[in-house]
Amino acid sequence: MDYFDSEDQSLPPEQLRKLQTNRLASLVNYLYENVLFYRNKLKHCGVKPGDINSLEQLQDLPFTIKEDFRDNYPFGLFAADLEDVVRVHASSGTTGKPTVVGYTKQDIDLWSRLAARTLACGGGSANDVVQVAYGYGLFTGGLGMHYGGEKLGATVIPISSGNSRQQLQLMEDFNTTLLCCTPTYALQLLETAREEGIDFHSLPLKTGFFGAEPWSDSMRQSIEQRMNIDALDIYGLSEIIGPGVSSECLEKQGLHIFEDHFYPEIIDPVSGQPLPEGEQGELVITCMTKQALPLLRYRTRDITSITREPCPCGRTFARMERVRGRTDDMLIIRGVNVFPSQIEAVLLEIEETEPHYQIIVKREGTLDELEIQVEVNRKLFTDAVKGLEKLQQKINHAIINTLNLRAKITLVEPRSLKRHQGKSQRVIDHRT
Amino acid sequence: MKVQQISIFLENRLGRLNHITALLGQAGINIRALSLADTSDFGILRLIVDQPEHARKVLEDGDIIFKFTEVIAVEVPDKPGGLARVLAALTDASINVEYMYAFVEKAENAAIMVFRFEQLTRAGTILRENGFTVLTNEEVLAL
Structure with a gap:
């Protein structure tokens, strides 16, 4: 199939590995020579320039973590002189200083190509009209997809986020075919369209590129149906480059990682050891080809798994599943790693709607006890005690199957107050 | 010959029964018959009231989980x-x-x-x- 950059994305696996090995070797040399932070780390590991000749050696190299950005604020991790850096972006740090990233001219060109690949993954070409409704500014979403659209040769509408009425008007007047925004903003657009009496089924919109926040397959189905489009999950983070790290193709069977530039690993977030293909763990990315800010084994804190099964679309790149959660939320219960998102997925399957729940962890003597409080909704409620007990058992079995852990399932009434307090409120850990 | 009954989900927590009966009482709804089925975790309160449709509205507004049976x-x-x-x-x-x-x-x-x-x-x-x-x-x- 012919699409933007199709040759690079369909390299035979052995050629891809060779390319990655060469790029990793150059990266280590480049970091050793240009970044004091890495030179010290590599020396500490006993690695010298020229030592790397296989990808297997990667697991002996040091990790980079988010805190390294803070410690080297603002430009300490840059490998290029500021003279050659043509752009910076920054993400607002929730604690302390923002995370600052930089790009040389060549980096911007690479980023544009990768964002163009993302659009092409969803069938985009020079004939398309791209509405970029991610925020423009220090956030990488807006400008990243903007440059990607231009690189593809499409017509870009740099509308940024917000002002939903105008978004819809331009969509109608300019015949937008590709929409880039967060999934929650897509829902907002649907809401405004309903108020304004605009029917998405009469618009030429084809594909949505939704990322920058976690969302679910059920949300995808709802958006696809109501917008009459293909809704694709796209993934990126500013530390690596911004949007353009990985993207779903129209098969919607996981996100292709652009691994000719970003080498992916999955590790156990506690031990740091690499995990076999298919297992869930923390995504680690080595950013091999950037000039201003290449990174060695950056721990994304995102939980996912990777498959190398061939994809019908013909791209040979590995695919990661939709991000399942964050390592920050991880609990260790009786030695088992538990992510609230896993519990959420179980409940979602049983309830078929957005579940409301709270996870409570206690220690009874020396044993950890997991309790899951599940809010009963109208649909789940039956007049018979038997029916509700059956529901408890069903949840319990599904949790055992998923987590290999026994949990106490408690059915509770809805508590509207806790709804909007965010994810962290989902977990109450009495052990700490 | 069928009679409308309201079945209400009750979490096993202090004051829940009081809360629901108070909601109905404040709305001027009279309870004519009731039973409470309970387990160690939760209960189901079953009621027959004098104004079922009014009760439906009051319970809906109070975010109570219930069903007409x-x-x-x-x-x-x-x-x-x-x-x-x-x-x-x-x-x-x-x-x-x-x-x-x-x-x-x-x-x-x-x-x-x-x-x-x-x-x-x-x-x-x-x-x-x-x-x-x-x-x-x-x-x-x-x-």
């Missing part, structure tokens, strides 16, 4: 063996009682019992055929 109200002779005769008629027809409870009010010389069956219509017919008085929803509301 149908039951049968039967006059049971107020004398020894009265209930046994009703149950005998049902047993002979192989009808299983899921649960039952009594009304606070009495009809003349009879207690009023609320029954829930899986085969609700058939049970009502059997009871009538056996000479028992099965009350209509209107009759119950008028009590």
Whole structure:
């Protein structure tokens, strides 16, 4: 199939590995020579320039973590002189200083190509009209997809986020075919369209590129149906480059990682050891080809798994599943790693709607006890005690199957107050 | 012949029953009959009230989880063996009682019992055929 950059994305696996090995070797040399932070780390590991000749050696190299950005604020991790850096972006740090990233001219060109690949993954070409409704500014979403659209040769509408009425008007007047925004903003657009009496089924919109926040397959189905489009999950983070790290193709069977530039690993977030293909763990990315800010084994804190099964679309790149959660939320219960998102997925399957729940962890003597409080909704409620007990058992079995852990399932009434307090409120850990 | 019952989900927590009865009370809704099924974790409160549609609105506004279900109200002779005769008629027809409870009010010389069956219509017919008085929803509301 012919699409933007199709040759690079369909390299035979052995050629891809060779390319990655060469790029990793150059990266280590480049970091050793240009970044004091890495030179010290590599020396500490006993690695010298020229030592790397296989990808297997990667697991002996040091990790980079988010805190390294803070410690080297603002430009300490840059490998290029500021003279050659043509752009910076920054993400607002929730604690302390923002995370600052930089790009040389060549980096911007690479980023544009990768964002163009993302659009092409969803069938985009020079004939398309791209509405970029991610925020423009220090956030990488807006400008990243903007440059990607231009690189593809499409017509870009740099509308940024917000002002939903105008978004819809331009969509109608300019015949937008590709929409880039967060999934929650897509829902907002649907809401405004309903108020304004605009029917998405009469618009030429084809594909949505939704990322920058976690969302679910059920949300995808709802958006696809109501917008009459293909809704694709796209993934990126500013530390690596911004949007353009990985993207779903129209098969919607996981996100292709652009691994000719970003080498992916999955590790156990506690031990740091690499995990076999298919297992869930923390995504680690080595950013091999950037000039201003290449990174060695950056721990994304995102939980996912990777498959190398061939994809019908013909791209040979590995695919990661939709991000399942964050390592920050991880609990260790009786030695088992538990992510609230896993519990959420179980409940979602049983309830078929957005579940409301709270996870409570206690220690009874020396044993950890997991309790899951599940809010009963109208649909789940039956007049018979038997029916509700059956529901408890069903949840319990599904949790055992998923987590290999026994949990106490408690059915509770809805508590509207806790709804909007965010994810962290989902977990109450009495052990700490 | 079917009577509207409201089944309410109750979490096993102090004050929940009080909360719901207070909601209904403040709205001027009178409880005519009730039963509470409970397990160690949760309960189901079953009510027959004088203004079901008003109660529906009050419970909805109060974010209470509930369901309208149908039951049968039967006059049971107020004398020894009265209930046994009703149950005998049902047993002979192989009808299983899921649960039952009594009304606070009495009809003349009879207690009023609320029954829930899986085969609700058939049970009502059997009871009538056996000479028992099965009350209509209107009759119950008028009590």
